[in-house]
Amino acid sequence: MRDKLSIFGGNSNIKLLKEICKLLRVKQGNASVTRFTDGEIQVKINENVRGNDVFVMQSTSFPANDNLVELLILIDALKRASADRITAVLPYFGYARQDRKDQPRVPITAKLIANLLSRAGASRVLTIDLHAGQIQGFFDIPLDHLYAINTFVEYFKKKNIENLVVVSPDVGGIKMARAYSKRLKADLAVVDKRRINDRQAEVMNIMGEVEGKNIIIVDDIIATAGSLAEAASALKNAGARDIYATITHPVLCGPAIERIAASPLKELVVTDTIPIEDSKMIDKIKVLTLAPLLASAIKRIHNEESISILFE
Helix, strand or coil: CCCCEEEEECCCCHHHHHHHHHHHCCCECCEEEEECCCCCEEEEECCCCCCCEEEEECCCCCCHHHHHHHHHHHHHHHHHCCCCEEEEEECCCCCCCCCCCCCCCCCCHHHHHHHHHHHHCCCEEEEECCCCHHHHHHCCCCEEEECCHHHHHHHHHHHCCCCEEEEECCHHHHHHHHHHHHHHCCEEEEEEEEECCCCCEEEEEEECCCCCCEEEEEEEEECCCHHHHHHHHHHHHCCCCCEEEEEEEECCCCCHHHHHHHCCCCEEEEECCCCCCHHHCCCCEEEECCHHHHHHHHHHHHCCCCCHHHHC
């Protein structure tokens, strides 16, 4: 029986890790994650974990490669320390945008990361809002996929926004947008866009009635904010009133902050799956914590209980 619960983590999201431990009333696992003089990552587990049910939390966000290798080495160290079960907790699953061969001679890195986690010694994976649902099938170990939708919906219900329309910034996000519109009892619209490259997207047209409406744009990742800024501008030009955006993972790289500041967005609501640097925090950005969701999922997995109740 796995009576002892242990929670470890790397350096990617220390604040979220501490909040989860606080909610679970579990002391954070004692591990040293440092560097050799040449930059190689050095890990040492400083407590006995033999036979424990161990959870290792790490978002593979920027610097993605360093955070990923930290996670893999932590898992390997725990496996060699005879932990009974190791669950990799990835609030943000990096490299998920390369989930298929959409052009010749490109990798499927999401599958590669899945293989690396399994080979390192992870027994199962816990993550939130994968960029593509089919990534769950890349794993040969159990994967629990959580959703941030309830946290966002609860926030917007408190705002009591009238004449609300939920907008998907592209055709691929319609399923997610429909789930939001159903829970918020709002209409649905789609921004039909054509992507120029990974940094630029050209808005084509808007499918749905947005004139005189308040808008919530929903998506899973915001990187350079090019798509979001273009969509917000197109919606404003189409007669939309207040425009909000709710996006789970705030990657926020390159010119993202400048684009958000200059856009017609009234508020960008994100979660703490990726920590936002103080220099990037502006008045338009609101951060909601997913610590209660992750803490509840960890507790249920440890107690061998179903986590499907967390989706209701």
